Amino acid sequence: MEANKSKPASEEEAPVRLPQKRFYRQRAHSNPIADHSFEYPVRPEDYDWTQHYPTMGEGQQVEFADIGCGYGGFLVTLGELFPNKYAIGMEIRVKVSDYVIDRIQALRKLHEGQYQNIACIRTNAMKYLVNYFRKGQLEKMFFLYPDPHFKKAKHKWRIINPALLAEYSYVLREGGHIYTVTDVRDLHEWMCKHIEQHPAFERLSEEQLREDILAEKLLDSSEEGKKVTRNNGDKFVAIFRRV
Structure with a gap:
């Protein structure tokens, strides 16, 4: 009878660990107008x-879209809160999107049967959103701590602007919601002004906002939100309904 032979150390499976952000560092801002190289569906x-x-x-089908998902903290929260909904994170920065993809793969291995409903793709949502989603497909869209693009000449780069709101109203179903949060008052007022001016959206009242299960999660689930909390920064939240 042969004795049990253990695998050589070189053949043993390495323990699954979550990726470390320090190996995926990238500059905080990316020019959304630049000619990046992306593959996208026709x-x-x-x-x-x-x-x-x-x-x-x-x-x-995918029903939640986290636009500019960063390092995926809020995306993971969505996966936990809504196990029967599919959520996608869309991130333009290559190393950041690589981190989120690796993070989700590690979470799936560490927690069997969980996190199968979240994913991340590297793309430019300002250019290719309608290449991914059909009319009325999405139930929720999230814009958490977007790049403020402070200079007036760069306001056209802001992820909330009149031209893009037409696309958001197209992919968002009636009764669906847009969620925004930022630590920049000027950007908050900009986003609210433009969304409220669009005929397809109406802003929820403060009472309706508090009743939304995601209202509190918007503030601190993302890495950027936690950073703002550590720095004792302000946070401005608004939710809008597709009418």
Whole structure:
């Protein structure tokens, strides 16, 4: 009878660990107008979402979109709060998106059967959003701590602007919500002004905002939100309904 042979150390599986952000550092800002190199579908029907979601069945679809998801803290929270909904994070920075992808893969291995409903893709949502989503597909869109682009000449780079709101109203279903949070008062007022001026959206009252399960999570779930908390910064939240 042969004795049990243990695997050589070189063949043993390494323990699964979450990725460390220090190996994925990248500058905080990216020019969304620049000619980055992206692969994207010609139309939503051409995109195979099952490559990102192992459990996605026929007829199921992505319903939550975290635009500029950063290091994925809020995306992970969405996966935990809504296990039966598919959420996608869209991030333009290559190293940051790589981190989120690796983070999700590690979480799936560490927690069997969980986090199968979240994923991240590197893309420019300002240019290719409608290439991924059909009319009325999304239930919720999130814009958490977006780049303020302080200079007036760069305001056209802001992720909330009149031209892009037409696209957001297209992909968002009736009754769906846009969530915004920032630590910059000027940007908060800018986003609120432009969204409220658009005929497809109405702002929720403070009472309605407090009743939303995600209202509190918007503040501190993301890495940027935690940073603002550590620095005792202000946070401005607004939620809008697609009418």
